Amino acid sequence: MDSKRFKMLDEPFTCLICHKKVEPLNYTARDHCPYCLTSIHLDNLPGDRQNPCHGILNPIDIMSKKGEIKIVYKCAKCGEIKVNKMANDDNYDLILKISANKDIN
Numbered sequence: 001m002d003s004k005r006f007k008m009l010d011e012p013f014t015c016l017i018c019h020k021k022v023e024p025l026n027y028t029a030r031d032h033c034p035y036c037l038t039s040i041h042l043d044n045l046p047g048d049r050q051n052p053c054h055g056i057l058n059p060i061d062i063m064s065k066k067g068e069i070k071i072v073y074k075c076a077k078c079g080e081i082k083v084n085k086m087a088n089d090d091n092y093d094l095i096l097k098i099s100a101n102k103d104i105n
Contacts, residue, residue, distance in 0.1 A: 009047045016040065017056065025087055032057070032071065034089045037098070041075045041082070053078045062086075062099040069095065 010024040015033040022033055029047055032039035039057035044050045055077025063070050069086040086095060 009049075025089070027088075028085075030087065031084050032059075032073075032087075032090075034087055035091055037071060037091060037094055039073060039082075039084065041077065041080065053080070057082055059094075059098050062095055071095070071098075 010026065010029045012024055013022050013030075014020070015022055015036060015038065017038045018033060018036040020033065020035045022030065022035070024030055031043075031046070037059040041053040041055045041057050042049050042051055053075060055075040057073035057075050059071050060074045061072035063072060063083070070083050071086055071090075073082045073084065074080070075082070
């Protein structure tokens with residue numbers, strides 16, 4: 001991805017869904033909760049915080065691309081599909097559950 005279009009925001013936050021405190025990754029920008037895997041639809045481009053939707057991004061599928069595991073999200077508010085890389089500390093049991101059960105939402 002073009003580095004001019006990627007804004008590195010690796011900030012702590014409290015998950016709006018599971019309410020757990022989420023710490024920064026310290027190696028790339030964190031873009032979802034590692035516990036429940038949800039995210040908030042905030043960005044048009046990574047880190048820009050310019051999307052007005054602010055809907056809940058629910059994980060709906062898992063895919064592997066070029067050896068990387070990616071989480072596929074669908075926004076509960078606008079329906080947009082987004083894809084984010086799995087983080088090292090993500091809930092792997094939930095990753096497996098989503099991968100095995102394509103109709104979780």
